[in-house]
Structures are given as structure tokens and as C-alpha cells.
Amino acid sequence: MISLEIKTKKREELIDITEEIQEKIKKRIKIKEGMCLLYVPSTTAAITINEGYDPRVKKDILTFLKKNVPRGCWSHDIEEKNADAHIKSSLIGCFVVIPIYNNSLQLGTWQRIFFCEFDGPRERKILIFCIKNE
């Protein structure tokens, strides 16, 4: 199984993993045409695709989530104090699917893949599954 391991540094951050994912695919897989599933096996993290050119975009996404999902006011906070991270994880989602052509991820000009940490710092893993078109 191909995976990417990363160490997050903050409680909440969006980390651009586009180059690392593309490298893994180029080295390990030969696909003329197909698709790639990136899956985060976690309940307090997520993965998304958005603009990577202006760093304010990822900042705005975190600000939006912080404003709309405050910390410390949910029933799960009695247990673990990370209910906001679980809610943010579900809102963003734990996978993305990206088309592949000539072993290259078909991302738009401004699109980047972001790993979303909501309860770090932690060691995290992203699973990479690629499927060829017949």
C-alpha cells in the first residue's frame, strides 16, 4: 500500500501535500489514464483541494471553520475536548479523487491538495490508491 506520512506542527493547519503525492505516484505507479483516491484514515483530520497561490485562502478556510465550529461547547468535549476537530473533519471530508493522465495529477492551475489538521500536532498518514481506466 502506498501512503504518505506527515508530522503536523500546530493544532490546526492546512498543509500543501501536492508535490509529495505527485512524487509518490510518479515513482511507484504507471498510469496513462485513471484516477487517484487520497484517503485520510482519521476522525480529526481531513483532505481538500483548493487554491494554493494566495496563502490567505487556506487561512480563510481555517478562520471560517473556527468561527462556525467553536471549541469546548459540544457534548463530546466532556470526554476528549476535541469535538470541534471531529465536526471540522466531517465538514471537509476524509477523501478526494483526482483524475490522472500520463502519470500526472490533473489539477487546475491554482488547485493544490491540502491535508487539514484539526487536532495536532500529530503523526498522520494519507493512503494513496490509484485505478487505471480499462
Ligand code: ZN
Ligand atoms: Zn474525540
